[in-house]
Amino acid sequence: MIMTSSIAKKLIISILAFSFVITLFITGFHIFIDYNSEIKRVSAYEMLIKNTYLDSITTSVWMYDDIQIKLQLDGLLNLPDLDYLIIKSKDGYAWSSGEMKSKRHLIKDFPLIYTQNNMSFEIGTLKAVISLDEIYDRLLNSALVTLAANSVKTFLMAGFILLIFNFFITRHLHSILNWLKNIEIGKSFEKFSLNRSKRYLKSDDELDEIVATINEMQDKLKNYLEIEKRFKRLIDDLQETFFFYKYDNAGNFTYISSSMTAVLGYSEAEIYRFCTGYLIKNKYSVLNDNNRETDGQNKKKHSYEIEIPRSKGTSCYLLITETPVLDKDGELIEVEGLAHDITDRKKIEVQLRQAHKMEAIGTLAGGIAHDFNNILGIIIGYSQLCMDNTIDQPETYVELNEILKAANRARDLVKQILTFSRQTETEKNPININPIVKEIIKFIRASLPSTIEIKSEIHCNNDIVMADPVKMHQLLMNLCVNAGHAMKDSGGILTISLDNIELSEIDITNYPGLKIGSYLGLTVQDTGHGIPKEYLERIFEPYFTTKNKEEGTGLGLAVVHAIVEEHAGKIRVYSEPGAGTTFYILLPLAEAVYGENRKDSLSPCVIPRGNECILLVDDEQSLAAIMRKILESLGYIVVAETNPFDALERFIMNSESFDLLITDKTMPGMPGLELIKQIKKKKKNIPVILTTGLSYLKNKDDSAKGLIDEVLIKPVSTEILSQTIRKILDYYKIRKEEQESTGSG
Amino acid sequence: MKEIFMLIVCLSFFLFPVNTAPAFCNQLNFNQKNITISAIENDYIHSLIKDIVRTAYKRLGIKVNFFELPARRSLEWANIGRTDADLARIDNTETKYSNLIKIPVPLLTIKGVVFTKNITRDVHKWEDLSGLSIGIRSGIRYSVIRIEGFNRIIAKDLFHLFSLLSRDRIDVAVADYDMGRYKIAKHFHDSGIHIIGKPLSSRHLYHYIHKKNKNISKKLELVLRDMSKSGEMDIFREKAAMEAMP
Structure with missing residues (x-):
């Protein structure tokens, strides 16, 4: 385990290498000292020879005393490391002792100078060959011993340091490493701690700081993961309509969000080629210089809308926002793009335009419908009256019927316009x-x-x-x-x-x-x-x-x-x-069956009649006239007024005479509702029918206040008019009888 | 006619002894003014010869300086030309020292005799010394050559040699008869050292010059031969011997 540790290996190699170098240096220095010492020792021979032997040898040589020379050389040869001695006289004689055995040696020359009668004669040279083999051998042995001793010491020290390092650091690093390897992002984090005895530690050391930092990092990571989860959730929520992509300055896409492939319907491989064609090669791309707006070093975001085809043949609209990413020199590195699927918005825009158009049509239609319906009401009313009067004249009757049919078609057309422009009342x-x-x-x-x-x-x-x-x-x-x-x-x-x-x-x-x-x-x-x-x-x-x-x-x-x-x-x-x-x-489908409220389709066509007195108010004189005639033809007593003020005055004067008020909604000077309010002040329980050329949704408040009993959209057919009048009057009559019986009782 | 010519020459020689040499030298175009001759230091024999040689050179117009050296060095230096000549050596020295030219006029005859203190052996030849420890003087070539293979001790000089003998370090010492007697008389007259047997050798001593001085060899030979014939050499030797004796 120790040696599998890379740090341990590096440490031991470093220690050994450093120790080896130091050992070499120390050994070299030691050898150098020894060598100098040996050289000094050898050099001492020079002085010894000079001081002790040289004179006698010179004398012997001077005298050519071969025996003496031989004796002296042999004697000199007994000195340690002295390998070979040779005397060469100037006249060509030579005496030697010993032999040149050594491979490495030091040669010292001693001139033989004989002095006689104040005259000096150089008579020859003594050459001493000092063997360095033994010196080198001794130095080598010494170096080997030193190296061996230092090596053993180094290995022991390295081993000891390794053990200590392992005990204090490496095993903990392994623990940290194993723990870090086993971290699974997303799973719950556990506090990390090292198995180490505190008795060796007086205070926290670096490993404690690492552990603390790891735990701190875990907490941060946990927070970041939470943020990432939130962000992912956000992205997931957005992914139906938002896509992200990136491409480099050469137009090569480096990222396209997967949702884009799903929405556009292309495979992973196709989407990159497809996007290159539509997002980069189009004239709006930020890669096009004309679209690069700069603000100093910063390049502005660039937005444009583009219609691109889906794989299934349909197309969608994307709102592209591209942000150039620049380097420190202001050069474009890459482009980050955000694509927003605005297909639905586009449709809504179309619909909105349509709605605006319809609203305009509606406004226009509503504006003319009132007057137009009044006109139709006159036509329909008089046609019906004429038809009633010409039953015995078949040809005229048929012609009047055609007029009535045309007027009804016109009425339907107005109704369609009002329906389409939502100007009609819808009662579901x-x-x-x-x-x-x-x-x-x-x-x-x-x-x-x-x-x-x-x-x-x-x-x-x-x-x-x-x-x-x-x-x-x-x-x-x-x-x-x-x-x-x-x-x-x-x-x-x-x-x-x-x-x-x-x-x-x-x-x-x-x-x-x-x-x-x-x-x-x-x-x-x-x-x-x-x-x-x-x-x-x-x-x-x-x-x-x-x-x-x-x-x-x-x-x-x-x-x-x-x-x-x-x-x-x-x-x-x-x-x-x-x-x-x-x-x-x-x-x-309706969620429940409203049995009581359920309305069947139209009731059979019956024209009821009556004899009550009706106050009819409509600013359109012709319409007021025809309605008066229709109502009178149904048996009612009709007081028709075209001015609401006159009508109010007349009602105040004879309020008890009137059984029903039928008034137009829109009138100059006093609207129908105001007239109703004024009349109701005089006679609270008078039934009221409001007629209007426009759709009018009965106001709940109005109903609550008892202002209006029914609203009729002009033009009103005789059937509807008669049925409505009868229904209201009968209702009031019954209620009055009930009140009277209750009051008398 | 011939006799008359010889007479004139002889008369000239005797009548103008001092002036002949320079004239002779001039005639021979000899331009050497000084010459150094190596000689054995403290050597009795050489001291006997020095005046002879000096005189001979003088007659050739050359001033002689004697440079005293150990016996062998004297020879060696003469051979290598460091000195111009060796004062006196035995015959055949030139065979070993090839740079030396022998002036074939014997200057002195030395007799090698055996000195002893205690040995009573009758010695007639070198082989009779067998079994004895023999002392000889360094540089004396004839003795060195003849006792090769014997139990020998080489003394640095004659005093040393006789000192060894007087202290019984050696049995016998081989030395020149005249020189030995001189040395004993001077330093060891009470030592009991004496001569036994007959001379083992008798050798003439010759003057040797370096070959660079070859040009004077003939003239020197003539002068020396003349001195020998005239008995002048003997006079110089006896005079020197007398002066040397204690």
Whole structure:
């Protein structure tokens, strides 16, 4: 374990290397000292020879005393390390002793100078060869011993240091390493500690600081992980519409968030190539110099919108925000991009524009509807009166009937405009759709040619929806009329079906805006000429029509779309040219059956009559006149006024004479509601019918205050008018009788 | 005619002895003014010869300086030309010292005799010394050569030699007859050292010059030969011997 530690290895190698170098240095120094000592010792021979031997040898040589020379040389040779001696005389003689055995030696020359009679003669040279072999051997042995001793000492010291290092550091480092290796990000962290005895430690040391730092780092990591988790959650929440990407200054993508592949429908491999084509090679890319706005060293974010195709053929809109990342020299390193899928926003923008257009139309329509309805009311009223008077004149009667039909169509047209522009009152109640379907089939069958077969397929158990029956009528009528037009030349089959549909979480992705739950599926299908593909997206636009001017106004499907949206439903259209068109409508089923509140479709057409006195107020003189005539024809006594102030004055003068007030809502000088308030001050319990050319949703407060009993939208048919008057008057009569009986009792 | 010529020469020689040498030298174009002759230091024999040689050179117009050295060194230096000549050596010295030219006029005859203190052996030849410890003087070539293989001790000089003998360090000492007698008379007259047997050798001594001085060899030979014939040499030797004797 000790030797597997890299630090231990490095430590022991370092110690050994350093010790080896030191040992070498010390040994070298030691040898150097020994060598000098030996050299000094050898040098001492020089002095010895000079002082002791040289004179006698010189004398012997002077005298050519071979024996003496031999004796002297042999004697000299007894000195340690003296290997070889040779005397060479100037006259060519030589005497030697010993032999040159050594490989390494030191040669000393001694000139032999003989002095006689104050004259010196150099008679030769004594050459002493001092063997250094033994000296070197001694030095070598000494070096080896020193090295060996130091090596042993070094190894022992290194081993000891290693053990100490292992005890104090390495084993703890292993513990730290193992612990760090076993950390699993995301799992719960445990406090880390080292197994070490504190008796050796008087205070905290570096390892304690490491442990403390690790634990501190753990805490920070834990916090960072929490932050990352939060961030991931945030990203996950955003990932349906937000994507992140990065690419370098050469346009190579380095990161694209995975959500982008899912949304665009490309594989991991394709998405990079695809993005290069659409995000880098487009003219808005930040890589294009023209799009790089600089603010000194900082480059500004660059945003643009781009439409890019999905893999399935559809396209989506992305709002790209690219941020250039610059180096210290201001050069572009990479680009960080944030893409926001704004496809839905784009659709909403289209819808918003459409809504604004509709609002403008509505405002316009609302503005003219009042006056137009008054005009229609006059036409319809007089037509009906004339028809009543010309029953015995068939031709005139028929012609008046045509006038009445045209006026009714005009009234319906105004109603459609008001419906589409949401200017009409929508009163939703739980209603059964099946009877309306049957009624519509019955009604439409008469108006369609015999070449068109009408089928109904009712597969639902529950057909109750919260809806306005009039608008449901309108919806079905519009769709069926359109289907009839599509098949009028070739004939075909018109199928109206009802189904119960359960929308799951997956299903609602196809119907944005709808909620999970039970729906009624209403299908109107024809086998006509179908709708060209290029028109499909525009069929719900108002005034978009492919029909002749006489056949359509371009408002039918727009009204249908508006009604469906108003009832929190969805409409889809499927069409193939030559094969027919299917309109599929989902309407949410009512959560409960409101038995009492459930309204059936229209009641049978009955015209009740009466003889009560009615105060009729309408600023439109003609309308006031015709309504007066209609009401008088129904038996009522009518006081008609076109000025609300005159009407109020007249009522104050004879308040007890009037049984009912019918007043227009919008009048110059005094609005209808103000007139009602004033009249109610005089006679609190007088019933009131408010007529209006615009839609007027009965105010709860108004009802609570008892101001208005019913609202009628002009033009009002005789049937509706008579039924409404009768219903109110009868109600008040019963209530009065009850009050009187209660009061007398 | 011939006799007349010889007479004139002889007369000239005798009548103008001092002046002949320079004239002779000049005739020979001899330009040496000084010459150094190595001689054995403290050597009795050489002291007997010095005046002879000095006189001979003088007659050649050359002034002689004697440089006293140990016996062998004297010879060696003469051979290597460090001195110009060796005063006197035995015959055949030139065979070993090839740079030396012998002037073939014997200057002196030395007799090698055996001195002893206690030995009573009758000695006639070198082999009779067998078994004895023999002392000889360093540099005396004939004795060194002849006793090779014997038990010998070489003394640095004659005094040393006789000192060894007087202290019984050696049995016998081989030395020149004249010189030995001189030394004993001077330093060891009470030591009991005496001569036994007959001379072991008798050798002439010759003057040797270095070959660089070859040009004077013939003239020197003539002068020396003349001195020998005239008995002048004997006069110089006897005079020297007389002066040397204690």
